[in-house]
Amino acid sequence: MLSLRLKTIENMVESGVIVADIGTDHALLPVQLVLSGKISKAYAVDNKSGPYQRALSYIQSKNCEDSVIAVLADGLTSVPQEANCWIIAGMGYDTAAMILDQRFEVKTGQQLIVQVNHGVDNLRKYLMTKGWQIIDEQIIFELHYYQIIKAVKVKSIVRLKPDDITFGPLLRKEKNSVYTEYWILQMQKLQKIVAQLDHGSKRAQQLQKQIHTIRDMLNG
Numbered sequence: 537m538l539s540l541r542l543k544t545i546e547n548m549v550e551s552g553v554i555v556a557d558i559g560t561d562h563a564l565l566p567v568q569l570v571l572s573g574k575i576s577k578a579y580a581v582d583n584k585s586g587p588y589q590r591a592l593s594y595i596q597s598k599n600c601e602d603s604v605i606a607v608l609a610d611g612l613t614s615v616p617q618e619a620n621c622w623i624i625a626g627m628g629y630d631t632a633a634m635i636l637d638q639r640f641e642v643k644t645g646q647q648l649i650v651q652v653n654h655g656v657d658n659l660r661k662y663l664m665t666k667g668w669q670i671i672d673e674q675i676i677f678e679l680h681y682y683q684i685i686k687a688v689k690v691k692s693i694v695r696l697k698p699d700d701i702t703f704g705p706l707l708r709k710e711k712n713s714v715y716t717e718y719w720i721l722q723m724q725k726l727q728k729i730v731a732q733l734d735h736g737s738k739r740a741q742q743l744q745k746q747i748h749t750i751r752d753m754l755n756g
């Protein structure tokens with residue numbers, strides 16, 4: 537049984553693609569994608585021997601060795617060109633960006649599903665500057681709030697406004713209940729900090745500005 541986070545990623549994968557799950561750990565996601573019949577081939581990649589061994593054992597226990605190929609390698613360095621949907625989940629922004637930077641030339645149409653534990657705004661900025669267009673965004677709550685982004689490589693850069701980078705170009709349009717809850721919580725956290733600061737201080741003014749931006753977005 538996949539966690540809600542991994543289940544959400546599973547739902548964002550298109551039928552028939554060839555997945556490369558980078559930082560696969562147990563290989564739960566690629567195995568589930570194959571067992572459900574959604575895809576017929578996946579690469580389960582990890583750069584550490586412990587997770588790689590775990591992935592291998594799980595793949596074998598589910599008799600998926602022919603369709604889920606375990607790879608012990610750093611990021612995208614050993615992923616074949618045929619993998620047209622890369623998944624990078626459960627890492628920080630810096631690691632995810634470092635992995636994506638391993639590919640200088642990415643084919644137009646390549647798909648990418650990314651979930652970073654921190655720095656989702658940096659991730660959106662990164663994707664924009666590298667020619668990835670965000671085509672789906674999901675937010676879920678499972679002990680923590682997680683934002684998951686699906687993007688496709690395009691020929692020319694699709695510009696995002698500053699609010700798109702902070703709030704997500706699609707999430708901020710949809711504004712579902714989990715998203716609203718998340719941003720109300722962020723606003724309350726900032727309000728608590730402001731309450732402890734000298735009101736005239738530069739920091740307090742900066743935070744007030746952020747609070748207004750969040751309020752405007754929620755009311756917009």
Ligand SMILES: C[S@@+](CC[C@H](N)C(=O)[O-])C[C@H]1O[C@@H](n2cnc3c(N)ncnc32)[C@H](O)[C@@H]1O
Nearest residue numbers: 558559560561581582583584587610611625626
């Ligand atoms: C927290 S786990 C996430 C597992 C799974 N992707 C998920 O979202 O539940 C992160 C995994 O990424 C692997 N990892 C970290 N950096 C990596 C890299 N450069 N290349 C491949 N795997 C990496 C770690 O070894 C670890 O198994």
